[in-house]
Amino acid sequence: MNKLRRPGRFWSRLILLISALALMGILTFQESRQGAATRVFSLKNLLISQAHTEGQxxxxxxxxxxMLDMMARRVYLNDEYIAADNRRxxxxxxxxxxxxxxxxxxxQLSQGEETIAVPARTAVPVQAGGNQVIGVYHSHDDxxxxxxxxxxxxxxxxxxxxVGTAFANRLRSLGLTVYHDQTSHAPHDDAAYRRSRRTAMGLLQKGAAAIFDLHRDGVPDPTFYRRTINGQDVTMIRLVVGRENQNMSANLDFAKRLKAAADARYPGLIRGIFIGAGSYNQDLSPRAMLLEVGTHTNTLAEAERGTTLFADVVPPVLGVAARPTAARTPSTAADWKGVLFVILAFVLGGAAFLIISAGSWEKAVARLKQFTSIEWVNLLGWRRSRRPLLTREAGQGPGNQKEIVKLDKKPAAESTPNDERADWQKE
Structure with a gap:
């Protein structure tokens, strides 16, 4: 009985395999006829994503x-682009x-904080606005x-x-806590996003309110990204939003607020916002952003300066007040009141201790006078009034080598008695 079923199973599996190969052939044939405009959700692209390209x-x-823009990535039908002038x-x-x-x-861009709805299926909960923790990582670390x-x-x-280090250091100097994860996700392909997903989730689990995946573009023209801002050459930055995730609207809102803040503070810094096919792990958080900092033909210093400027606009967009760690907080009237209160408390406490230890107000005053007239003077080394007087013989001047110095001593009986000290010693 089992032997009779084996040939049937073999032929059914063979027919299934032939059907799958035929389906792939039909899809490939249709792609060749319809062109690149309909390749977004093809079986081939599901198996091997080609959002990033090398050498083109x-x-x-x-x-x-x-020309509106150029980028070293494949562009698909229905992708969108918000230019530097905010035209979509x-x-x-x-x-x-x-x-x-x-x-x-x-x-219509606004840099004000708006309510961002977090879908119920979000894998990792994101902290509320005002959180000062930022995550930085690199899907393509090469x-x-x-x-x-x-x-x-x-x-x-x-x-x-x-470039990520420069970005993180600037954020830290503004008072934020930054986790810069430099884990390698090699090789450089779109599967790197699957490998970097664990890194992104780890940053969110550390409490990151926003995560940034830093890249650089691959267009050959260095002037395409170069701008002069505040008298120095920097690279422009492109914000990339994946439109194939449930957080797309929230991510796009985050990108638009970042652009609005940058436009207000550093006009020309943002190259634009590209809304492309893909996810880029942005389904993990409504504040997940992919940054392209310049291109491979720019210098590293230009890219570092560009991302440093961009870091300045992150805290206000997140609703966090920047607090430079290097600056000292100026003293206020309240601070001085606190200092005076401590001094006054010390004085009153010392006076109370002196009265209690002396036994009476009069004795406390006598002890205080004794302390200021003798102990305090002796502490500073001012003993001249108690030293023996130095007299010189008549006719002897300071220039005479035969000068004789005599001590003018007084008999002990002639010394002025110190009644106050005697009273103090009796106690």
Whole structure:
């Protein structure tokens, strides 16, 4: 009986395998006919995500052909882009590495704190506004800056790690607690986001109110990201929001508030906000953000300066008052009142102890006079009034080498008695 069933099982599994291969072939054929504009949710992209590219980049243009942006990532149909001037565009078709965008409105940005709803299925609870803990990590830790480091990629020690350090140090100087996790998630591919997910969750479990995944772009033109702000060359920063997660609206709101704050303080610092296919682990938190700090043709110093400026706008967006750790809090009237209170308490306490130990007010005053006239004087070494007088013989001057100095001593009987001291000693 079992022997008769085995051939049937074999043929059913073979038919299932052939059907799966045929389905993949049909999907691949349809992709080749319909072009790149419909590749977002293909089976191939589910198996091997290709959001990031190496050695190539996409160009975003409007319907008149004017360039809006360019980035070293694949752009898909229905991706969106908020430009530096806050105009919002949507990708309506993709032609090779060229994405045509249609303007759909102008964003009204606000840097004020707004209510962010946390979905019930969020894996890790996020702390409420005002939390001073920030998490920083790197899904692609190999990304480097060629002019400074000589290579685009240095696995495990890319320049982007140093950019993260500059970002974290600036936040710490503003009084925030920062966990900068430099765990490597190599190799550099989109599967790195699955490997870095554990890192992101670990930062949230430490109480991070916001997490930042720092990257750098890969467009070849260094001037595309370079700006001069406050008299120094810095790299611009692009904010990236994944539109395939339940926190997309909250993440986008966070990105818009960061941009609004940066526009107000450092105009020109933000390259724009790209809303692309993918998740980037932003489903873990409504305040999870991917940053692209310059491109590989910028210098490391430019990128560090850019991210340092960006750090200045993070505390106000999170509702945290920046408190520079290097600055000292100025003294106030309340502080001086506290000091005077301590001094007054010390004086009154000392007076009470003196009266109690002396037994009466008169004796306490006598003891205090004795202390100031003798003990205090002796403590400072002022004994001249009690030293024997030095007299010189008549006719002897200070310039005479034969000068004779005599001690003018008084008999003990002629000394003035100290009645107060005698009374004090009797006690």
């Amino acid at each position: 980049y996409s160009v975003l243009v409007d319907e008149q052909g004017r 565009y949507k990708v309506i078709r993709v032609e090779g590495n060229r994405a045509v965008c249609r303007e759909i409105g102008i964003e 990304e480097s800056y060629v002019p400074t480091q000589g290579a685009e990629s240095i696995p495990g020690s890319g320049g982007v790690l140093q």
